[in-house]
Amino acid sequence: MITLTEENYIKEIYHLGSNGSTSVNTNAIAVAMNTKASSVTDMVKKLSEKKYADYKKYQGVTLTDLGRHVAVNIIRKHRLWEVFLVEKLNFSWDEVHEVAEHLEHIKSEKLINQLDAFLEFPKHDPHGDPIPDKEGKFQHIEKIILAQAEVGSKYKCVGVDDSSSSFLKYLDSNKIALGTNITILHKEPYDNSLKIEIEDCEIVVSQNVAKNLYLKKI
Amino acid sequence: MITLTEENYIKEIYHLGSNGSTSVNTNAIAVAMNTKASSVTDMVKKLSEKKYADYKKYQGVTLTDLGRHVAVNIIRKHRLWEVFLVEKLNFSWDEVHEVAEHLEHIKSEKLINQLDAFLEFPKHDPHGDPIPDKEGKFQHIEKIILAQAEVGSKYKCVGVDDSSSSFLKYLDSNKIALGTNITILHKEPYDNSLKIEIEDCEIVVSQNVAKNLYLKKI
DNA sequence: ATATATTTTTAGACTAGTCTAAAAATTATT
DNA sequence: AATAATTTTTAGACTAGTCTAAAAATATAT
Incomplete structure (x- = not known):
């Protein structure tokens, strides 16, 4: 089982590492997550043991395919919930992030796929960020x-x-x-x-x- | 701050104690929550310190007004999410409980009140259980x-x-x-x-x- | 290339929540 | 009322995640 904290670290490593493609420093993660470098080292070891990331001491951390897959799934959930909040519950675009940070961790495939359908398969969230589909594919727009x-x-x-x-x-x-x-x-x-x-x-x-x-x- | 675990204990004490009105035994909680009596004792002490419950050693535990208020709010969220899942996302009534167990812990007043409005202020969940309103009032039906x-x-x-x-x-x-x-x-x-x-x-x-x-x- | 500064890791401690096993209190039985 | 059975609590240990402070490794500067 993956924990909530592990999910948050994976998500952050994904964002800091240009969508999971590059290596991320311990300190960068600590600053982004408002924790200390020592906590990051511990977690990064754990993510490595669990095959979510590749890690060599002092060399930073990179997500594995599995880690990227987890990250993309969290991002899919986060952005779909943001669309829901704006479109259906009349939230404004500056209010959605905080609530979506929590909703993104609810684990139910049926929930998220039905939500996707209910929202008519939106391709972008309220901030214009692309929403990956069920298979994790993003539809980027030239901008x-x-x-x-x-x-x-x-x-x-x-x-x-x-x-x-x-x-x-x-x-x-x-x-x-x-x-x-x-x-x-x-x-x-x-x-x-x-x-x-x-x-x-x-x-x-x-x-x-x-x-x-x-x-x-x- | 109230933790997820504290919320779950409070909810269980509410249900086991006839909607928070009567005292509940340590063992009853342990059985219902799939934990051990010793864990319950620890938590019940904590709930008592935090003013969510009244507790005297060997005498069982009863929710305070504050504890009941917390419980009712969780139940409101649980049941509203269940309605959402059935009405909007085509879940069947036997699938909703598990997902609602997680959604009920999302903390956002705006979220739940807007959801309530979006669902047109339902009075009962998919199993016929009453949904308390914003003020915690239940609308019971004679049955x-x-x-x-x-x-x-x-x-x-x-x-x-x-x-x-x-x-x-x-x-x-x-x-x-x-x-x-x-x-x-x-x-x-x-x-x-x-x-x-x-x-x-x-x-x-x-x-x-x-x-x-x-x-x-x- | 050596000293200095920065980053990262380790070591050890703390909290929340859990457990097992033993002790203490309560309840039931004779 | 004394004993037996049950329930509850305590004591001590474990895991996940966090922290501080010190040590080790890497990067920078002269």
Whole structure:
């Protein structure tokens, strides 16, 4: 049996290691999970014993195929629950993460597959992140960050890189949501801030914001 | 903070003690929870320290108002999730308990109140058990057990006392569900079995069955 | 290439929850 | 009322996960 804590470590190693493809440092995990390096070392040994990860002392940790499979399944559950919360229970996109952190650990294949069907097999969560299907396949969409958008072109907002509550609330207050159309009006060379048009409003956003918003050309 | 284990003990003490009204023995809890008496003693001390229960050595344990409040809230969540699983995700009534045992521990007031609204404030779960409202108020329906029904009278099935998978599957195979009409045709004095009519079918049920089915006169 | 700084691991301790086995209290029986 | 049977509690040990502090390994800087 896999424990809740093991699941959380696996998920974090997956995210920190570019979707489970690269090796992750002990300290990076400790910082991300708000624990200490010594706790991470212990857990990483355990994950290695249980074949969820490959680990050599002082060399960082990488997920095995099994570990990646577990991670993808947790992510599938997390994102499907997020869709449920927004679509059916009227949560806003900045409220869903916390609750989904708990719902993602409920273990029932039938539950998650029926939920998937009930939601009509959504391909993306409320932050634009792709939802893997039953087989763990992701359907990625081509997207760029706002910071890389061309002046004069028109885009559609398709996701966020930072899904912190504060960033999402900032977007809300500026009427930016998934699906919102954005035209790039001007790029300020001094600080890389951007003047953009959103539904007939002109606003200026910082480089920081521009690095955290995903767009698709339309 | 209350732990998952504490919640499970509180819930069990509530059920074993006639909805939190009477004292419960250490052994009864141990049997119900599949643990040992010594583990129960430890936990009961802890619940007492945390003001969820009153406990005196060798005298059994009773929930406090606070403990009852916690129990009712868990039951509310359990039963609402059961309705969700049956109504929205096409689970059958014998599959929901196990999953609801986990969902009931998710801690989010908004989640459960929105779920309640989404389900249109159901008053009973798929087994006919009452669902407490936000304030913890139950809406009981007058009901009798089949064993106490009068020969010749007509009833509607409104609940089960045993919600084990095997009993529910037995009911399925005999076309008995919540809302099914039942007429009592004959009571066999020898073994208290009953001949009943269900939707133009006559079947005989044992006393065991008759003690676990709730009816309402129509 | 040697010293310094950083990262990682080990060692040992703590908490929550569990167990077994033995002791203590309560209840039932004669 | 004394003994036997049952129930409950205590004592001590175990696991999972965490921590601090010290030791060991790796990486960086001169």
